Amino acid sequence: MIRIKVKDRKGLTHVLEGPTDMALNLMELFKAHELPIEGTCGGMALCASCQCYILSDHPLTDRSDAEEDMLAEAFYVRENSRLGCQIPLVRELDGLEIELAPDESLN
Amino acid sequence: MIQTDVLIIGAGPVGLFTVFEAGLLNLKCHLIDSLPYPGGQCAEIYPKKPIFDIPAWPEILAENLVENLLTQIEPFQPSYTLGERAESLEKDEEDHFIITTREGTRHRSKVVIIAGGLGSFEPRKPPIPELGQFENKGVDYFIKVPEKYNNKKVVISGGGDSALDWTIHLADIAEQLTLIHRRNEFRGAQESVRKVRDLAEKGKIELITHAEVIGLNGATRLNELNVKADSSEFRIEADYFLPLFGLLPKLGPIGDWGLEIEKNAIRVHNAYDYSTNIRGIYAVGDVNIYPGKLKLILSGFHEATLALQSAYKIIHPGKKHVMKYTTVNGITGFDGSKKEAKKVEATAI
Numbered sequence: 001m002i003r004i005k006v007k008d009r010k011g012l013t014h015v016l017e018g019p020t021d022m023a024l025n026l027m028e029l030f031k032a033h034e035l036p037i038e039g040t041c042g043g044m045a046l047c048a049s050c051q052c053y054i055l056s057d058h059p060l061t062d063r064s065d066a067e068e069d070m071l072a073e074a075f076y077v078r079e080n081s082r083l084g085c086q087i088p089l090v091r092e093l094d095g096l097e098i099e100l101a102p103d104e105s106l107n
Numbered sequence: 108m109i110q111t112d113v114l115i116i117g118a119g120p121v122g123l124f125t126v127f128e129a130g131l132l133n134l135k136c137h138l139i140d141s142l143p144y145p146g147g148q149c150a151e152i153y154p155k156k157p158i159f160d161i162p163a164w165p166e167i168l169a170e171n172l173v174e175n176l177l178t179q180i181e182p183f184q185p186s187y188t189l190g191e192r193a194e195s196l197e198k199d200e201e202d203h204f205i206i207t208t209r210e211g212t213r214h215r216s217k218v219v220i221i222a223g224g225l226g227s228f229e230p231r232k233p234p235i236p237e238l239g240q241f242e243n244k245g246v247d248y249f250i251k252v253p254e255k256y257n258n259k260k261v262v263i264s265g266g267g268d269s270a271l272d273w274t275i276h277l278a279d280i281a282e283q284l285t286l287i288h289r290r291n292e293f294r295g296a297q298e299s300v301r302k303v304r305d306l307a308e309k310g311k312i313e314l315i316t317h318a319e320v321i322g323l324n325g326a327t328r329l330n331e332l333n334v335k336a337d338s339s340e341f342r343i344e345a346d347y348f349l350p351l352f353g354l355l356p357k358l359g360p361i362g363d364w365g366l367e368i369e370k371n372a373i374r375v376h377n378a379y380d381y382s383t384n385i386r387g388i389y390a391v392g393d394v395n396i397y398p399g400k401l402k403l404i405l406s407g408f409h410e411a412t413l414a415l416q417s418a419y420k421i422i423h424p425g426k427k428h429v430m431k432y433t434t435v436n437g438i439t440g441f442d443g444s445k446k447e448a449k450k451v452e453a454t455a456i
Contacts (some may be wrong), residue, residue, distance in 0.1 A: 040356060041226060042402075044150050046354065069294035073266050073352050076386050077289075105230040105355055 002094035007055075008035060018089050026052065026084035026098070037100065043085035048074030050084035050103035058096045060087060060099050075104045109188065111137035111424055113415070114206060114216035116193045116361070119147020121392030121407030122222035123176040123185075128415045130183030132428060135441065137214060139206065141227035142354075143190035146173035146189040148393075151354055162405060172404075186342045188212050189324055196364045202376060204387065211300040218387050220365075221373060222411065223394040225356035232265070233350050237323040242253050245329025250277075258282045260344050262332055264320050266290060271299035285313040285343060287320055287334060323348060361394075362410050372396035380417035381410045387421055389414040430432025 004016045004026070018029045027050035030037040038049035045066040051074055054060065060082065065073070067086045071077050081101065087093075108337065113129050118140035126136040144150055149169035157166045164172070164381045191208035199205055199215070206214045223256060230248035238246060248254075248274055262279040263274050266288040271293070274286045286303065293300045307314035322333030324342075332343045358371050366383050367374035373390035375381045375397050381389050391414050392407030400406075418426050437447025 038225075041148075041152050044153055044156060046156075049355075065292075066294075068290065069266070069292065072288065072290035072292070073294070075231075075352075102234075104231060104234070105357060107234050107238075 002089065002091060002096075004089075004093065005095070005097040006030070006035065006052075007097075007099040009102060020089050020091050022089075024089045026050070026082075026087045026089065028085075029089060030084060030100075035058065035100065037084065037101070038081045039085065041085075045070045045083055045086055048083060048101075048104065049061070051075070051081055052084050053078055053099045053101060054096070055099055056081055056095065058093055059080040060093075065072070074101075075083045109137055109186070109212065109214045111135050111186070111214070111216050112218065112302055113224055113418060114139070114204065114214050114219045115139075116140075116206070116219065117147060117222040117224055117394070118142070118145035118189070119222060119224050119392065119393070120149055120172060120176055120404050121224075121411055122147070122220075123180055124408050125220055125222055125391065125411040126180040126185045127176075127414065128412045129233075129418075130180065130441070131431075131433070131438070132419050132421065135214070135421060136183065136185045136413070137188070138185055139188045139191060139208060139214065141190070141192040141229075145187070145189070146170070147224050148356070150290055156223060158404070160403065160405060182438055182442065182444055182446065184441045189213065192359065194360050215298065217422050218389070220411065220414055220418065221312070221361065221383075221388065221390045221394055222392045223358075223361055223390075223405065225393055226358040226361070226371075227356065228354035229357050229359070231355045233320070233354040235320060235323060235350075238350075241323050241325065241329045241348070244327065244348060245325060246350070248347065248350065253277060253280055256281045258349060259346040261285070261347045261349065262287060262320070262343060262345045263349045264288070265353070266293045267351070267353055268295040268297065268299065269353060270351040271295040271303050273349065274312060275299060275302050277308065278306050284311075285315060285345075287315045287318050289317065289319050289427050291316045306354050321346065321351070323392070329347065329427070359447045366390070369396050372400075379413060381414045382417060387418075389418060 001017050006014045014034050027039045040047040040049045067083050112134040113136045115125050115138045118138040129136050154170035155371050156169050191210045194209045195207045197205045200332045203215050204219050260283045262285045264287045318334050318336040320332050321335045324331040373395050375390050375395045381391050387388050391410035393402045
């Protein structure tokens with residue numbers, strides 16, 4: 001089990017616990033804890049509904065081409081933007097701090 | 108007024124398969140979809156992705172699944188209202204449902220099957236403060252009549268197929284065409300990327316990468332865009348701005364039809380006919396929710412099959428239906444066509 005600190009869109013912080021042996025990714029962890037994340041494409045890096053900002057200094061895998069492509073068409077993108085669905089839950093991420101990007105479906 | 112036995116909202120894989128199962132029960136279907144083509148998410152979000160959990164298809168591309176479903180339902184001659192969003196639901200004095208689209212097309216049926224997936228697809232809108240103010244006054248999310256841009260200054264934004272295809276198409280029509288994208292790479296088809304680069308090299312279009320549109324100006328109509336590039340900000344004259352960032356599904360007006368909604372989905376009463384709280388309306392596929400629900404195409408196929416058995420009793424009260432195997436009875440299309448197994452011929456020795 002690892003713990004991840006998530007700031008939601010209202011500014012509230014949630015501490016989520018997640019297992020590292022179930023091949024989960026961050027988007028799935030958000031959904032399992034009922035955070036307001038759609039995960040529209042199911043985790044194919046084909047929508048940006050799970051976009052989040054990485055606030056802590058944890059070692060993450062690099063963005064794949066598919067993730068870069070999608071982020072290039074996402075909105076509210078910052079240097080530290082990532083798609084939650086592309087980040088597997090691994091032990092090294094214990095203590096990760098992130099913030100959910102705004103919900104673009106409200107535009 | 109379009110009249111049918113079963114009105115299906117959503118022409119994704121589950122909506123399409125509903126036509127097949129209805130056809131076996133001799134029920135005629137009409138489908139409504141906000142997209143201008145059938146296929147739903149399979150067509151709009153992931154046409155080129157392989158699916159591995161369709162029974163008997165070890166691997167199939169989403170677009171091919173749609174194609175196959177269209178072939179499979181051909182004998183049952185479904186009709187369509189495409190590119191229109193189902194907007195309102197009423198009941199007439201004969202207890203039939205009347206469903207009207209945003210564009211005003213009216214449909215009438217005794218049974219409605221909602222196979223609406225994650226909702227109807229709406230354009231993804233970039234967070235530019237003045238965007239709403241210039242909608243239909245220079246900002247278009249869909250290109251319906253390309254000639255409208257004849258001799259106009261047009262700016263397209265986006266990096267997918269839609270942005271690339273329209274850049275290529277409008278290059279010859281617009282007086283001046285600019286494509287703005289945040290990245291130097293495009294995720295559209297390679298052939299389209301090559302064509303766009305070629306047009307840019309020949310000076311037929313202007314290609315601005317590592318940049319994005321951040322503001323719109325104009326008195327009553329759009330006439331100028333503010334663009335932010337890596338290290339500078341500048342303005343471009345524009346009669347039209349076309350933000351083509353693809354589409355995003357939203358539950359939309361279905362949520363206001365009096366159906367029980369839970370977590371952005373339609374709550375169904377049970378997992379044996381998927382009926383909703385309104386008699387005659389069923390919800391199947393990703394749009395429904397019940398204990399144990401799995402959002403899988405294969406579950407949607409099953410749900411549609413069972414929903415129709417129940418819907419049959421509403422359409423033909425008192426009439427008995429006995430399920431027949433297609434291997435035994437074959438398929439009789441509404442055009443009279445017949446598909447069946449070859450008769451076995453005994454051969455004498």
